[in-house]
Amino acid sequence: MLHLRLITPADHTDEVARLIEKTVGTAHLVVLPGAARDPVGDVVMCDVAREATDELLADLRALGIDRTGAITLENIDLSLSDRAEQAEKDAPGEGADAVVWEQLADATHEESTLSLTYVAFLTLATMIAACGVVLDNAILIVGAMAVGPEFGPLAGFCTAAVRRAPRLALRSLTALLVGFAVAMVVTVGFSHFMDWQGLFSDAQLGSDRPNTNFIYRPDAFSFIVAVLAGIAGTLSLTSAKSGALVGVAISVTTVPAAANAAVAFSYNEYGQAWGSAEQLLLNLLGIVLAGTLTLLAQKWLWARQRSKA
Known part of the structure; x- marks a missing residue:
């Protein structure tokens, strides 16, 4: 699993949250309204299966989040969560075969x-x-x-x-x-x-x-x-x-x-x-x-x- 942290303009937060929720292979969605100061906006975090990451990043960039806010991706060394395991099972393909191009x-x-x-x-x-x-x-x-x-x-x-x-x-x-x-x-x-x-x-x-x-x-x-x-x-x-x-x-x-x-x-x-x-x-x-x-x-x-x- 990978950890995705976003800074989104307030008027885009709901759209971003809906995008993450409908993306197969995501878990642990967290929204912190008004938490970001530079740039100003909301903080949205989630965990995403490696095999679902590339498509999600492409969708986020299509929304302009990389220009109006920020997109940060980190490796997760350990995740003890039934929800995360289910997300990895739901995501198509195998994580080891997926290429995260960004x-x-x-x-x-x-x-x-x-x-x-x-x-x-x-x-x-x-x-x-x-x-x-x-x-x-x-x-x-x-x-x-x-x-x-x-x-x-x-x-x-x-x-x-x-x-x-x-x-x-x-x-x-x-x-x-x-x-x-x-x-x-x-x-x-x-x-x-x-x-x-x-x-x-x-x-x-x-x-x-x-x-x-x-x-x-x-x-x-x-x-x-x-x-x-x-x-x-x-x-x-x-x-x-x-x-x-x-x-x-x-x-x-x-x-x-x-x-x-x-x-x-x-x-x-x-x-x-x-x-x-x-x-x-x-x-x-x-x-x-x-x-x-x-x-x-x-x-x-x-x-x-x-x-x-």
Whole structure:
């Protein structure tokens, strides 16, 4: 269940309350007349089953509540109520299959915005991965994958493509491209510094590296794994199972590929640099393609399921 809190103009409160009452999957309706001060209005609260949320939000926005008042949605960690259980049973479909598009757009908004924090995390992850590729240390590679925040902009781009939101798509693409560009440039400088300190060497980079040479040797599995990870990552976002994102992060080689390309470029190893760049592009393409198709499939399946209800 999700908790919905509204601030409504007094002349719209009864209409909003009637809308909530007739929406299948709602419970615990509370109306507090005159309780809101900024903006001035009434406070209306209710709990709503996840599978009924998207339609209710669309109806509320059609009434202009997002412009004349406010709409706030929160997750409920625990609800002990027979009425809430009945509301979830009455709502068509399964909550885990429902996509709350407004919530998804909000979740990907912050993660797909170019910010100092985002660039810092991506740069640090790339530098950690640089240490991993030079030392041929798989543990460092996995750690760098987990630190990298690049799935946020990728998910934001997929969401924007499905919702036909060019501004969100541009913001996500900007964060992705600028973030990787800055991270790789800084990692080139980091490589030169580590070489100057005697910690990195061309010999290390050019050795067999059995644990990490897959990074600059892309093959069919590079794309296949990226597609599978894109599906898993998208499902984890739409079903609010964010714990799966860690597994998604460490199953694709976007950050390690960027790191290997930067280190290889610093040593004029252009063959490795190109192979790593190809690996990076294959992973990004696979994730975007899979994420977009997954959202489209969820949208179609949910619409079909609701039409049968």
